[in-house]
Amino acid sequence: MDYEVEISSSHCLECGDEIAYGKRSDSKFCSDRCKNRYHNRAVSAMRHFREKSDRALEKNHRILEELLEEGVNTMDLSLLLSQGFQAEYVTSVIRGRSSLTMSCYDIQYRMTGQKIFGIRRLRGFGEKRTNNYICKK
Numbered sequence: 001m002d003y004e005v006e007i008s009s010s011h012c013l014e015c016g017d018e019i020a021y022g023k024r025s026d027s028k029f030c031s032d033r034c035k036n037r038y039h040n041r042a043v044s045a046m047r048h049f050r051e052k053s054d055r056a057l058e059k060n061h062r063i064l065e066e067l068l069e070e071g072v073n074t075m076d077l078s079l080l081l082s083q084g085f086q087a088e089y090v091t092s093v094i095r096g097r098s099s100l101t102m103s104c105y106d107i108q109y110r111m112t113g114q115k116i117f118g119i120r121r122l123r124g125f126g127e128k129r130t131n132n133y134i135c136k137k
């Protein structure tokens with residue numbers, strides 16, 4: 001959905017029809033039906049986006065958990081990507097001088113353009129929030 005497009009205020013944002021004379025001058029929709037359709041689509045798009053993000057994070061977590069279980073500490077990024085790992089989905093990022101420290105829920109790892117390394121499980125995750133989990137610039 002594109003919110004950038006500027007449509008004249010006299011046309012309905014949903015169907016594009018001209019808004020009938022007599023409606024409030026700041027009316028964006030020609031009818032309640034159009035207003036509801038527009039908002040339902042926005043809600044649906046947001047739900048879809050969240051579900052997609054949740055699925056990607058869950059898959060990343062599964063992959064990282066397998067590496068931890070196998071005692072693997074360093075992994076080629078291209079190999080991970082070929083397994084369906086999506087590096088752009090993280091729950092936190094801390095920018096370091098030569099690498100990024102990323103978290104996927106309770107698993108933390110460092111990443112360069114070529115590899116991830118230092119994979120470890122954060123202790124105390126889910127307990128009272130401590131400074132360990134606050135993203136520092």
Ligand SMILES: [Zn+2]
Binds near residue numbers: 012013015017029031
């Ligand atoms: Zn309309």
